[in-house]
Amino acid sequence: MEKKENFFSSLQIVCFKIGNEEYGIDILQVQEILKLPKVTKLPKSKPYIMGVIDLRGKVLPIVDLSKRFSIDANKLTENSRAIVVTIGGKKVGLGIDSVSHVIKVNSGDIEPPPPVVRGISGKYIVGIAKVDEGFVVVLDITQLFSADELGSL
Numbered sequence: 001m002e003k004k005e006n007f008f009s010s011l012q013i014v015c016f017k018i019g020n021e022e023y024g025i026d027i028l029q030v031q032e033i034l035k036l037p038k039v040t041k042l043p044k045s046k047p048y049i050m051g052v053i054d055l056r057g058k059v060l061p062i063v064d065l066s067k068r069f070s071i072d073a074n075k076l077t078e079n080s081r082a083i084v085v086t087i088g089g090k091k092v093g094l095g096i097d098s099v100s101h102v103i104k105v106n107s108g109d110i111e112p113p114p115p116v117v118r119g120i121s122g123k124y125i126v127g128i129a130k131v132d133e134g135f136v137v138v139l140d141i142t143q144l145f146s147a148d149e150l151g152s153l
Contacts, residue, residue: 009107013129015136016083016096019071023096024103024129024136029085033099036062036080046152050095053082060084062093068144069124085141088150094141103136105129110138 013024014033039051039062048067052059062082066072082093110127126138 011105011107011110011138013103013105013136013138014083015100015103016081017098017100018066018069018096021071022100022134022136023065024138025083025085025141026138027102029141031084031086031091034082034084034093036076036082036095039095046149053093055084055091055093058091060091060093062095063144064095066095066097087141087145090150103129103131105131105136105138 012027014027014030015022015024017023034053034055037053039053041051042049045051048064050062050064052061054060060082077097079098080095081099082095083099084091084093086092109131110129112127113125114128123143124139126140129136129138
């Protein structure tokens with residue numbers, strides 16, 4: 001008997017790298033993916049703010065996810081990208097090392113984060129998706145910033 005896939009039980013996840021780790025966010029939260037253009041640094045901004053870019057005439061803040069998560073990441077390269085998302089009504093670019101691919105994952109294949117990451121960093125994590133190549137840490141981008149931090153973006 002063939003198992004039918006329930007439309008609502010699967011997610012498409014955009015996978016990307018920060019350092020050596022694979023992360024992902026729900027494709028429905030992604031507005032676009034940009035090759036990282038020249039970023040203008042802002043004086044006295046938070047350490048995780050790379051700066052701002054001009055996105056079709058609008059100022060877009062770029063957040064360095066490696067610094068936000070305290071990960072040793074690679075320097076900016078030809079593969080560096082910004083994933084444009086909306087968090088709390090604000091458009092933000094998430095600076096990452098590279099985008100790898102999009103995967104389709106059944107909800108049942110995403111496990112809750114293990115107890116060791118349920119602290120401060122755990123609030124960013126929806127769960128861990130099991131895929132052929134290993135694991136993808138699925139992020140909840142709505143939890144990346146507090147209300148105050150969002151206000152300062």
